[in-house]
Amino acid sequence: MKKVLRINMTGETVAWEALKDDHVLLGNRGLTAKVLTEEVDPACDPLGEENKLVFALGLLAGTGFPTANRLSVGTKSPLTKGIKESNSGGNIATFLSRHGIKLIIVEGKPREKTLSLLHIDADGNAELVKADEYAGLGAYELNEKVKSAYGDNIAVACIGPAGERGYSNSTIQVTDYSTGHPNRALGRGGVGAVMGSRGLKAIVVERAKKKADIMYADRAQFTRGTRDFTNVLSRNRATATAMRLFGTMVGMAVTGKSGALPVKNFSGERCMILDKIGATKFQQNISQRGGSSSLPCQPGCPIKCSNIYNDANGNYLTAAFEYETVAMIGSNCDIDDLDTIARIERMCDDFGIDTIELGATIGVCMDTGILPFGDGEGALNLVNEIINGTEFGETLAQGTEVTGKHIGARRIPTVKGQAMPGYDPRNSKGTGVGYATSPQGADHTVGTTSGSARDFLKTGRIQMSQKIQVLYATVDNFMCHFAGLPLASTHRYAIEHIAEAMAGKYGGEWNADRVFGIGIQTIMLEKAFNRKAGFTPQDDRLPRFFYEEASPMTGATFDFTDEELQQVIPF
Amino acid sequence: MDFIYPMTKIIFGDGSSTTIGAVLESYRAEKVFCIYDKGVKEAGIVDPIVEAMHMAGYEVVEWDGAQVSVPYSTVMEASKIAADEHIDTLVAIGGGSAMDTGKAVNVALTQPGEFERYVGILDAGLLDGTLMKPYICIPTTAGTGSEVSNVAVVYDEEAGVKKALPQPEITPTAAIIDPLLHVNMPPSLTASTGLDALAHAIEGIGGVRRNPMMTSWGMTVCDLVFTNLPRAMANGKDLEAREHMAMAATFGILVGSYAGFHLGHALGHSIEAVTHVPHGITCAFALPEICEWYADEIPEETKKMAAMLGVEVAGRPIADVGKDFKQALRTFYLDLNCPKTGTVIPDPSDIDRIIELALGEYTYITATKRPSRAQLTEILEAACESLR
Structure with a gap:
């Protein structure tokens, strides 16, 4: 796992390098931050020549450690104008790890507007292939076309038309292990536009004929750590039962109760449509229509939180239909029909836009009177405007902040240019602190405190957010957040098992502190990048209305002082 | 846990x-x-x-x-x-x-x-x-x-x-x-409520949150019901039987609600919604077939429950024990003069609707051995057939 692939889009060259020594003990998010710090000017134009797109695998990719095969992408974001990392499961990281590829750096831009595809064949040869015939294709159709060209045994990462058009709300879609469809997204921060600006339509990886050797300092020790950590996953209530049975949608039962679930553009009201879009209805639709739940998104995942969601006639509509999508397009827009939400999600996956950003954008439009709350057909029409590239559609596709300012909205739920996901920061205060202070902008994946008792209180939330941000930045170097869930609860000691696996893989002395140190290092790199990009502590704030408007459900405001927020990440 | x-x-x-x-x-x-x-x-x-x-x-x-x-x-x-x-x-x-x-x-x-x-x-x-x-x-x-x-x-x-x-x-x-x-409860009410208690215990023993404490209570509840329900039916004033059934009811629900219901209640609620037959009867209606389906999911527990009804279990494959347990439970149900298919699901064309509802039941979704639509239909049809 030491191969680095450097793709230069200007010269259309592909070169192999070895992983630098000081890159070895970083993975996924941390590794992308390291490469960006070393190679990209933080002040650069995100869609310009100087920016780079860095794909990285985790520290234990290819080893059999649970959920270790996730694909991260890091870049300077056109949405936040700061450093961004986005990641996803799916099968592509597993395919890359079989080739021994740890890192792919995409740099430069083609001199003329043209599209290419990076093809890695079964023998591990990489080449750039002209892909102009795929221009404008949605992810689903593209996936079918590349399958006919390269066979079924492939993994794909691609952009939809949104990325090609340079929309700030654009994703990179990757193929799902259980369905083979490109329904999983590296969703946030407009990473698709950066890929599009390089003229790279897709990365297609054939399954390696021969699996690359994985080296271990002490195989038995690694196996012990892995076994013990897997055992924790099989015993933890969240990972062993709740996530497996209901997937991420189980979150609706938590946030609906606490008021963290956003309602009508973060009004702070109680969600009154949970019986129509909640976890129970979701699971009923899956069971009754012949869909599936308890599916792994990446090979070997023991949690299996993914699903297939069929339409009322029992035909595949979408998969990986998740909490954030239903929270943002459903509850946040008061759209009480799961099928409409699922249709929108399918359109987003295909066109390559992020459902979180989209849900917040539509919510702002509804709040401003462009269309009424609850108007599902109207929401579908807005998505069609984006797809059809109308003037307003082009605005919508630039994300929530651009749209909100354009239509004169007063309540725009963004931080550092990125829309908040499915947690109201007043009723999940530690999550709100994370939105404010993370280098990533408003993002739940930096660590939420949702689910902790009386999360509308500010008590101890500064410290909780600090701990959880370090934990999730750490987990982001290794594996899926959901495998990290036990570490945020009663099984927190299990970090020792990761330390043991790391000692077995890489050698040396490892303990919990050293493992957490990877997370701290990751955040430090990101903060330093953002400072050079021009960010100041004043950017670590929420929009005013969260400070001024009390949530009608709990009476809570976002009542942190600037001094308090400055204590969260004091490094 | x-x-x-x-x-x-x-x-x-x-x-x-x-x-x-x-x-x-x-x-x-x-x-x-x-x-x-x-x-x-x-x-x-x-x-x-x-x-x-x-x-x-x-x-x-x-x-x-x-x-x-x-x-x-x-x-x-x-x-x-x-x-x-x-x-x-x-x-x-x-x-x-x-x-x-x-x-x-x-x-x-x-x-x-x-x-x-x-x-x-x-x-x-x-x-x-x-x-x-x-x-x-x-x-x-x-x-x-x-x-x-x-x-x-x-x-x-x-x-x-x-x-x-x-x-x-x-x-x-x-x-x-x-x-x-409870002594003045008529036999039909004694039967339907007693079977509800049995379903609670049997389902809890195979429930998604089962644990050794709940299982041991569940086993005792099964034993109490197998022994005392026929007695309470035969003589409502049998105070020992009434006492044991009362105990079985109270502890049965603890097992079921804490360890988790599964297919008995998924089908039970759904039959009830369509044909309005008493809850205990609908939950017990397909319980024999469900127990057979669950036999390899909880083999040791299945053997113990089957042995209570006189099934020979020693050294036999679990599939055979499951089959005989199904038969023994069916006999138990019939000996209580409980309603047959003609009363519980008089119209076979309702089966599709019942299955559709059952697939949406929380107790189906959380079942640790979840049958497909076709398999659940088979289970219910087999129950209907055996009670025709």
Whole structure:
């Protein structure tokens, strides 16, 4: 796992390098931050020549450690104008790890507007292939076309038309292990536009004929750590039962109760449509229509939180239909029909836009009177405007902040240019602190405190957010957040098992502190990048209305002082 | 493994219902709202209990409007009276419906906003109003176990659907289980409620949250039902049989609700919704086939349960034991003169609708051995066939 692939889009060259020594003990998010710090000017134009797109695998990719095969992408974001990392499961990281590829750096831009595809064949040869015939294709159709060209045994990462058009709300879609469809997204921060600006339509990886050797300092020790950590996953209530049975949608039962679930553009009201879009209805639709739940998104995942969601006639509509999508397009827009939400999600996956950003954008439009709350057909029409590239559609596709300012909205739920996901920061205060202070902008994946008792209180939330941000930045170097869930609860000691696996893989002395140190290092790199990009502590704030408007459900405001927020990440 | 068991204080024994005065003393009661239905009143069960409360100096507001399935309208009616009367304690005397009514009234009485907010299996809102009133249940049947359970089933008449009220806080504060109140239950009611208790135990033994403590209680409940239900059917005044069935009911629901129901209740609720046959019968209807389906999921437990019914288990493959257990359970059901297919699912064309509903049941979704639509249909059709 030491191969680095450097793709230069200007010269259309592909070169192999070895992983630098000081890159070895970083993975996924941390590794992308390291490469960006070393190679990209933080002040650069995100869609310009100087920016780079860095794909990285985790520290234990290819080893059999649970959920270790996730694909991260890091870049300077056109949405936040700061450093961004986005990641996803799916099968592509597993395919890359079989080739021994740890890192792919995409740099430069083609001199003329043209599209290419990076093809890695079964023998591990990489080449750039002209892909102009795929221009404008949605992810689903593209996936079918590349399958006919390269066979079924492939993994794909691609952009939809949104990325090609340079929309700030654009994703990179990757193929799902259980369905083979490109329904999983590296969703946030407009990473698709950066890929599009390089003229790279897709990365297609054939399954390696021969699996690359994985080296271990002490195989038995690694196996012990892995076994013990897997055992924790099989015993933890969240990972062993709740996530497996209901997937991420189980979150609706938590946030609906606490008021963290956003309602009508973060009004702070109680969600009154949970019986129509909640976890129970979701699971009923899956069971009754012949869909599936308890599916792994990446090979070997023991949690299996993914699903297939069929339409009322029992035909595949979408998969990986998740909490954030239903929270943002459903509850946040008061759209009480799961099928409409699922249709929108399918359109987003295909066109390559992020459902979180989209849900917040539509919510702002509804709040401003462009269309009424609850108007599902109207929401579908807005998505069609984006797809059809109308003037307003082009605005919508630039994300929530651009749209909100354009239509004169007063309540725009963004931080550092990125829309908040499915947690109201007043009723999940530690999550709100994370939105404010993370280098990533408003993002739940930096660590939420949702689910902790009386999360509308500010008590101890500064410290909780600090701990959880370090934990999730750490987990982001290794594996899926959901495998990290036990570490945020009663099984927190299990970090020792990761330390043991790391000692077995890489050698040396490892303990919990050293493992957490990877997370701290990751955040430090990101903060330093953002400072050079021009960010100041004043950017670590929420929009005013969260400070001024009390949530009608709990009476809570976002009542942190600037001094308090400055204590969260004091490094 | 992790669990929360909001346990009820249990006062058990012949004649214990008339000790209610002493029980209420623990909760500093002064004015009691007493819920029951007209049938229980006519059976003469209510008066001695109300008298015992009067004798202990409590003011009692009686309300005889409890109805089968707990329609929302009855909950609203009762909670309005309770609020107007400024009662401080709730008592319910009756079967599952009366006791579930009390749970729902307790929520409506103490919690702000629409009652609907607190309903729904996973998506119910938190109880964030004032504390619940002390709530004492006195069951008059041996089956539902509602007197110690943390859930109620209520009926939304407008939507035409039954909904769960799954709030740990509604678990009754105390349950007074007096087997003497059960001696006049007619055989059919004895059978349907007793089978409900059996289904609770059997399903809990294979439930998604099963654990050794619940399994051991579940095994004992099975044993009690297998031995005592036929006796209580044959002679309603068999006090030992009544006592053991009362125990089986109370402990059976603890096993079922804490360890988790599965296919028996998934099909049971669905049959009930379509053909309106009593709950205990619908849950037990396909239980033999379900036990066979679950045999390899819980082989050791299956062998123990099968042996209780005289099935030879030593050294035999689990599939064979499962088959014989199915047969033995079917015989047990038939020997109780329980309703056959012609009564439970008279119209075979209802099966598709029943299966569709069952696939949407929480207890199906959380079953640890989940059959496909086709497999569940086979299970139900096999049950129909064997009871034709």
